[in-house]
Amino acid sequence: MYAIVEIAGQQFKVAKDQKVFVNRLAGEEGDSLSFDKVLLTGDGDTITLGAPAISGALVDVKITRHLKGDKVIVFKKKRRKGYRVKNGHRQSLTEISIVGITLPGGKKASSAKKEDKAAAPKAETKKTAATPSAKKEVEVSENLVSRAENRAEEGNIEINVDKLLHSVGTAPKSDADDLKLINGIGPVYEQKLNDIGIYTYEQISKLKAADREELSALEGITRDKIESDEWVKQAKELLKNK
Numbered sequence: 001m002y003a004i005v006e007i008a009g010q011q012f013k014v015a016k017d018q019k020v021f022v023n024r025l026a027g028e029e030g031d032s033l034s035f036d037k038v039l040l041t042g043d044g045d046t047i048t049l050g051a052p053a054i055s056g057a058l059v060d061v062k063i064t065r066h067l068k069g070d071k072v073i074v075f076k077k078k079r080r081k082g083y084r085v086k087n088g089h090r091q092s093l094t095e096i097s098i099v100g101i102t103l104p105g106g107k108k109a110s111s112a113k114k115e116d117k118a119a120a121p122k123a124e125t126k127k128t129a130a131t132p133s134a135k136k137e138v139e140v141s142e143n144l145v146s147r148a149e150n151r152a153e154e155g156n157i158e159i160n161v162d163k164l165l166h167s168v169g170t171a172p173k174s175d176a177d178d179l180k181l182i183n184g185i186g187p188v189y190e191q192k193l194n195d196i197g198i199y200t201y202e203q204i205s206k207l208k209a210a211d212r213e214e215l216s217a218l219e220g221i222t223r224d225k226i227e228s229d230e231w232v233k234q235a236k237e238l239l240k241n242k
Helices: 112-134 142-154 161-168 187-195 201-205 209-217 223-228 231-240
Strands: 002-007 010-015 019-023 032-035 038-043 046-049 058-068 072-078 083-089 092-102
Touching: 002 019, 002 032, 002 058, 002 092, 010 019, 010 092, 072 161, 142 161, 142 187, 161 209, 201 231, 209 223, 223 231
Parallel strands: none
Antiparallel strands: 002 010, 002 038, 019 092, 032 058, 038 046, 058 092, 072 083
């Protein structure tokens, strides 16, 4: 059995014994809470819809711990205005454990383990179907992103390194290509790109319009230069001959 419930302004699909991260809740670790804004419940082929909530339905939870989410960088820039503002934010969260789902009439949810076994064949089919699309995603190492952010901060480079590397992917220095083979990139520009975690032709080949705009924060590099020198096209050609 599962339910769609609204908790702290957000909707979650939950089942018994599941752990969920929600916006910070009032209460101490170990406290028990109940939420009555249950919008939908499902038990096998039986679906119950609320209007908007199901009268008498409850989701009982227990607060496991309070914590903060991953750091998010908020960077604002106005070109040619000298305006650059960089802020960090960590969302306050609460981890809760779903104790049970109570329906009108006192019926309680069955164990999530039984439901998982019944749904196993479907889940396996979905996993197989999702495999081809997973290959298209870029590989990102949070450790390498963090190192690049530290180098950028030490060099007073105002650029959203996290956003950039999540777009083009990360690569270790040991896999570095000779970026100077790209017309328009000399030793100085190569070092600047390396400082923010760009080492390979593959990363250059994945630069989108927004990424090229982001790189304009590097002194001497502009979006127009990247596009007029055809960095992306050159990188793709070098990848073919690699």
